[in-house]
Amino acid sequence: MPSFNGLGMHLGNLPRLSNAKTRSISPENFTGEKGKGGMATEGLGREAARQLGQGWKISPAIKIAAGEERELANIQGPGAIQQIWMTPTGPWRMQILRIYWDDQAMPSVECPIGDFFACGWGRYAHVNSLAVCVNPGSAFNCYWEMPFRKKCRITFTNLDDKEMVLFYQINYTLTEVPEDAAYFHAQFRRCNPLPYKTDYTIVDGIKGKGQFVGTYMAWGVNNNGWWGEGEIKFFIDGDTQWPTICGTGTEDYFCGSYCFIVNKGPGGTREGKGEQYQEYSTPYAGMPQVIRPDGVYDANTRFGLYRWHIMDPVRFEKDLRITIQALGWRSHGRYLPLQDDIASVAYWYQTLPTAPFPKLPDRDHLEII
Numbered sequence: 001m002p003s004f005n006g007l008g009m010h011l012g013n014l015p016r017l018s019n020a021k022t023r024s025i026s027p028e029n030f031t032g033e034k035g036k037g038g039m040a041t042e043g044l045g046r047e048a049a050r051q052l053g054q055g056w057k058i059s060p061a062i063k064i065a066a067g068e069e070r071e072l073a074n075i076q077g078p079g080a081i082q083q084i085w086m087t088p089t090g091p092w093r094m095q096i097l098r099i100y101w102d103d104q105a106m107p108s109v110e111c112p113i114g115d116f117f118a119c120g121w122g123r124y125a126h127v128n129s130l131a132v133c134v135n136p137g138s139a140f141n142c143y144w145e146m147p148f149r150k151k152c153r154i155t156f157t158n159l160d161d162k163e164m165v166l167f168y169q170i171n172y173t174l175t176e177v178p179e180d181a182a183y184f185h186a187q188f189r190r191c192n193p194l195p196y197k198t199d200y201t202i203v204d205g206i207k208g209k210g211q212f213v214g215t216y217m218a219w220g221v222n223n224n225g226w227w228g229e230g231e232i233k234f235f236i237d238g239d240t241q242w243p244t245i246c247g248t249g250t251e252d253y254f255c256g257s258y259c260f261i262v263n264k265g266p267g268g269t270r271e272g273k274g275e276q277y278q279e280y281s282t283p284y285a286g287m288p289q290v291i292r293p294d295g296v297y298d299a300n301t302r303f304g305l306y307r308w309h310i311m312d313p314v315r316f317e318k319d320l321r322i323t324i325q326a327l328g329w330r331s332h333g334r335y336l337p338l339q340d341d342i343a344s345v346a347y348w349y350q351t352l353p354t355a356p357f358p359k360l361p362d363r364d365h366l367e368i369i
Contacts, residue, residue: 005175007080007145020175025073026168027059032075044165061167064158072168073154077102079174081146081184087139088113090164092122093366096157101183101352102150108354111188112366113156115345117142118288118306120218122368125289128281131214131308131347134288144213144347146184147177159363182210182349187357190343190365193222194326197337199233203346204321205358210350211313212320215253220302220341223328226259227338230325236316245314250324254305255285277303284308300341308347322346 004013006020021034027044029037043059064070088095092114099109114120117140118127127134133141146152152172158164187203194200202215212234221227228250233243247253251260262278281288289304314320330336360366 005178006173007147007175007177007181009082009145018175020173023075023079023172023174025075025170025172027062028057032073032170032172061165064156064164064166066158066161066163069155069157070166071153071155073152073170075148075152075172077148077150077152077174078177079148079152079172080177081148081152081170081172082143083171084142084169085139085171086113086117086166086168087137088164088166090158090160090162091368092119093368094159094363095164096159096360098155098157099146099184099186100151100153100155101148101354104352104354106354106356108183108352109186110357110360111186111345113140115188115216115218115343116140116186118216118304120216120304120343120345121289121291121302123289123291125279125304126281127286127288127306129286129306129308130283130310132306144184147181148183149177159366183352183354184347184349185210185354186345186347188343188345188360189358190361192220192341192343192365193339194342196339199323199325200342200344202232202322202324202344203348204323205355206316206320206348206350207318207355208350208352209317210320210348211315212309212322212346212348213313214306214308214310214345214347215322216304216306216345216347217324218302218304218343221300221338222340223336223338225328225336227326227328227340228259229329229335230327232322232324234314235321235323236314237318237320239321247324250327253324254287254307255282256280256287260287277301284310302341320348 004016004018006018023032025032038055040059045057049056049058093112095113098107118132230250232247232253234245236244263274277290285307287305291302326338326340328336
């Protein structure tokens with residue numbers, strides 16, 4: 001049996017020993033260097049620790065000024081990010097996470113922090129999945145394994161006009177990375193409103209070999225009635241007009257059924273009483289957030305949904321494009337193309353180099369309104 005490198009952790013390999021080295025970056029150890037944690041003498045906790053001194057939670061968090069980009073990590077490889085925990089103050093849509101692999105000048109991850117952690121509407125939602133967990137009160141946790149060979153650089157940008165505070169911990173290992181390990185990617189998009197009779201593009205322009213592993217969507221409904229008849233389509237390796245994979249409905253893709261509604265009648269008929277959308281969060285799929293109209297300023301229903309392809313990655317050899325329809329119903333049993341407010345994050349692994357991402361929307365087009 002080949003020696004174990006400490007990657008691909010699960011219950012079955014926890015007893016196996018390896019030569020991997022565990023390290024962690026936080027405001028108490030900005031570099032992750034061995035034996036250098038908790039040494040701060042300056043930080044946000046200095047006043048609280050004034051009678052206790054060094055070693056007593058002097059630097060638990062950092063401040064990031066309005067408009068500032070802060071480097072959180074600069075790690076020399078080979079190795080892999082194995083877990084990230086963060087809890088930021090301020091508007092999450094205005095806080096941008098970027099990750100750069102090896103010698104690339106452009107990021108392979110570029111995403112508002114809330115959307116990356118499946119909380120795209122700027123409000124807390126309890127997420128209990130394998131890849132992402134969001135715990136009380138706003139604790140973002142990511143378990144996507146992210147191997148790299150030369151270097152990993154992580155930045156955090158505050159686009160808001162106010163200073164913010166960020167608590168964070170980046171847990172990683174230094175170890176050998178196998179030749180067939182690809183690089184993690186995540187890309188954000190947002191369209192509000194979606195043009196009439198237009199498919200929403202989750203991602204396109206992917207070039208290289210890899211596998212698609214997940215989708216998060218923040219879906220804001222701009223019409224009355226059901227909104228999730230649309231089909232998701234995966235255009236793989238040169239597909240043009242017709243995709244290789246075509247779904248059968250939005251709630252089907254997110255592993256739900258019958259409009260995500262409980263208290264329906266037999267067989268999904270509308271004979272039930274007290275029908276309502278049912279939030280759910282499972283290891284591989286969920287709709288953890290439903291924001292309901294309040295009769296005043298929350299005028300539209302908004303949904304947060306995720307689907308992780310952990311057990312069924314969508315593999316591609318050279319390129320990939322993914323679209324989804326926004327489709328409801330109109331009179332006389334006819335489909336209605338919708339013009340909804342849709343944002344998404346696409347997650348995938350691929351070989352380098354990373355194809356250029358579309359330009360991130362400006363503040364006005366990022367804003368949740």
